[in-house]
Amino acid sequence: MNTSAGQSVRVACDVGGTFTDVCVLNEDSGEIHVAKTPTTVDPIDGVLTGIDAADVALKDIALFSHGTTLATNALITRRFPPALMITTKGFRDVIEIRRGTRDDLWDTYKEMAPPYLSRRDRLSVSERVDYAGKIIEEVDEKEARELARIIKKRNISNVAICFVNSFVNSKNEEKMRDILLEEIPNIKVSLSSEIMPEIFEHERFNTTVANTVLSPVAGDYGAELEGRMKDGGYKGEVLLLHSGGGVMTAKGATHFAARLAASGIAAGAIASRFIAELAGYKNSISLDMGGTSTDISLCSDGELHITNDWHVEYGYPIRFPSIEVLTIGAGGGSLAWRDAAGALRNGPQSAGSEPGPVCYDRGGTEPTNCDANVYLGRLGRKLAGGRVELNVNLAEKAIERVIGKPFGLSNEDAALAILKVANANMADAVRLVSLRKGYDPRDFALVAFGGAGALHGVALARDLHIPVVLVPPNPGVTSALGCLLVDITHDLTQMYVAKVDGADLGDLNAKFRAMEEEGRERLAHEEISPDRMMFERFIDMRYLGQWRSMSIPVESDISDLDAAVQKFHQEHGREHNYSRPDAPVEICRVQVRATGLNRKAELAKHPLGPKEPPAPIGTRPVRFDEEEQRIETPIYDRASLHAGAQVQGPAVIEQLDSTIVVPPGITAEVDQYLIIKMQVPQRS
Known part of the structure; x- marks a missing residue:
């Protein structure tokens, strides 16, 4: 081009x-x-x-x-410029104590990752604000200036200030910042009261610290x-x-x-929603399967789910709103292995890019999903337009040695078993983002992309009773497409604790307007014109006595909260399988999403041609899950498939960045946006 x-x-x-x-x-x-x-x-x-x-x-x-x-x-690597945290005396170790939980509750020997700042980089000063925002003790100016001297001597240029209860009164944090700027004019300071003005010290402190260490990067x-x-x-x-x-x-x-x-995993979820809506589906589940991992997200009624509970490493939360994506160790390079109890396992260990799967012939010795797919004929012997040649003989030997002989299986059955375990792992993950949240997978389309997603899409859909599989025009770079589908957005939050029946609506609207004004200033700073600005309001609600909450959208200039409370009961019942319409409801936080609208990408729309596809570019024997032996299967070049073409399974469709498996009994239909749609008959 x-x-x-x-x-x-x-x-x-x-x-x-x-x-x-x-x-x-x-x-x-x-x-x-x-x-x-x-x-x-x-x-x-x-x-x-x-x-x-x-x-x-x-x-x-x-x-x-x-x-x-x-x-x-x-x-992950802790490679960022030196930084310091200044906190209230007595709270220096909050981000290291964490919540006292573990990623694996039963593995007491598993080491937790260290905090982003070591203890010597966490300093403290005398000050105190109570729960209601009353200043009990102002910042000790002598101590503050001594800290500034230490920071200057250590040549630190990035500092996070995280004081207790600063989310209700930020004056002590601001005073500490002003003293630092007096003593060290060029220092960069982040205040927890500005970055994340919310209750819960660990979450607020860690988010501010993460923001501080990443800011120069x-x-x-x-x-x-x-x-x-x-x-x-x-x-x-x-x-x-x-x-x-x-x-x-x-x-x-x-x-x-x-x-x-x-950043990266959000792009795939956005692109998946876009592809599903083009194909006519408002409910979709994205399956982004790459070389090492699979990212799964859910979109219901055209809306992606947003969470405030996420982390890069367990125990160190980042409370900025994020698209809810579940990542598991299942990819083309995931290793098949036998555990101590003699069971077949798949991942999360991966061959990575070096040495890669055994069939890459770069020194890999343990069979992977990629090896199983190439041995079964589902993958061709060349990838990436011929730049990567795959050695089927090496893949077969590894499958036989590691899985076939130990389990008493033929090589083909061993390869099928490897893929079935991988599919089971991914199916369990899909259940976590759907059934666990009160959604029935049968009401969704599965969008399969990434380099390996389309190899497994139909098998997963059958396991989960999902009726249709969609494959984007360029599955391997779909996440990049997602970057063209987004607006400039800022999420602003503020704690606001009050029972619904006692909330001051005038005060509530005033807080929303103040946050909208801040969002307007941020967007203006990024050169967004007023006619391209949009603001959305949300109220976080919970049953009185709970601490977990749900975000409920509300209209501007709230006149009553009846509709919001009704929506809260409904959403709580869906996600948690119970609701208590007679129980008192509490507001715990208000949020504003400030959006600067960009012109969105639009895919070309093609006229529908005849159903008859072009001639295949060749054939090869392929083993499918449902068949007892290999079937001589036509191979199609996706670039040659016009809009309207229908490919009857069994078939394999190849392209530069991915391969699509069309099992027997399945029809792959190309729509007007060149999205491939496969209807999956449901077994009784």
């Missing part, structure tokens, strides 16, 4: 651990072009290389949006990427995807950097 003629394009880039995916949308035609390049040590080099590989000139890019694992990796990265792109002729803003399913400018990312910690 050459843009030398001055065509205006939108470019999205998703940087993963192995590949950098680039998705290019022609604004005039709606046609999509993709490119895939290896991720580089400096991810910016990989981004620019990917854009170049897509044959796009920077001067022709009208909008650039970017999802990245930069923040996630920085938290995200800020430097965004500024450098934007600078290098503008040097090449790009005239717009670099937009970075954040956890809540929106984007921020590079400037915004400096202030709310921790929101980038779930």
Whole structure:
């Protein structure tokens, strides 16, 4: 795709651990072009290389949006500039004590990850605010200036200030900040009362600390990427995807950097919803299966679920709103193994990109899902347009040695068993995001994407009684497409504790208006015009005496809360399987989502042609789950399948970034947006 003629394009880039995916949308035609390049040590080099590989000139890019694992990796590896936390005396160890829970309750020997700041980097000062916001003890100025001297001596430029109860009165935090700025004018200070003005010290402190340590990482990265792109002729803003399913400018990312910690997985969920709605489905479940993991999310009635309870590493919550995505260790490279009890297991261990699956012939010795698929004929012997050749003989030997002989199975049955365990793991995860939340999978479409999702889509749909499977036009770069479908968003929250029947509606509306004004200022700072601003209000409600709450949307200028309370009872009954309409309901928090509207990507719409597909490009013997032996199966090139074409299973459809398995009895139909739709008959 050459843009030398001055065509205006939108470019999205998703940087993963192995590949950098680039998705290019022609604004005039709606046609999509993709490119895939290896991720580089400096991810910016990989981004620019990917854009170049897509044959796009920077001067022709009208909008650039970017999802990245930069923040996630920085938290996991603890590679960020030195930082300090200043807290109330006696609360220095809150972020290390955590909540006293464990990721694996029964494994007392499993080490927890350390906090983002070591104990020597957590300082304290005398001050105290009570639960109601009354200042019991002002900041000890002498102690505060001594801390400033220590910080200056240690040459620290990033500080988080996290005081107890500052969410109801921030004056002590502000005084501490002012003293630091007097003593060290260039220091960067984050206040917990600004970053996350909510109750619960551990969650607020850890979110602020995560934001502080990531701020220079995200800020430097965004500024450098934007600078290098503008040097090449790009005239717009670099937009970075954040956890809540929106984007921020590079400037915004400096202030709310921790929101980038779930950047990549949010893009896939957004793209999945978009694909499902184009195909006519408001309810959808996304299955983003890559090389190492699978990300699963749910969209009901056109809305993605948002959570405030998420983390990169267990025990260290980040309370910024995030699209609810469940990630499990099931990917193309997940290893099949036998546990101490003699049971067949699959993942979460992975062969990774190096050495990779055994069939890659790069030194891998343990069989993976990829090895099982290539041995059964579901995958061809070449991937990525022929750049990767797969060794079927090596895959078979590994399957026989590790699974076949120990379990007394034939090699084919062993390969089938590997995939059945992987599918069972993914099916259990889908149940967690659907049945556990009160949703019936039979009411949803399954959107299968990522490099490996379409290999397993129909098998999962059968296990879960899902009636239809959708495969996007470019499954392997669908997450990058998600970056082109989002708006600039900011989520603002404030604690507000009151019983519903005693709430002061005037005060409640005033708090909403104040947050909307703050959101308006943030969007204006990011050069969003007033006519492109939108504000949504939410009230978090709970039954009196509970501490878990549910977010309920409300109209602007609330005149009564009856509709919101009724909605709360309804949602509580759906998710928790019980409601108490006669019990008192309490408000615990108010939220505003401030949105700067972008023009959304639109895919080209193609006229429907004849049902007869083009001739297959070849055949090969493939073993399917339902069959006793291999079937000589036609192989189709997806690029040749026109809108309206129907491929009868058994069949395999191949493309540059993915492979689609169409089992016997299933029909793959190409719709007007080139989405492949497979209806899955339900077994009695």
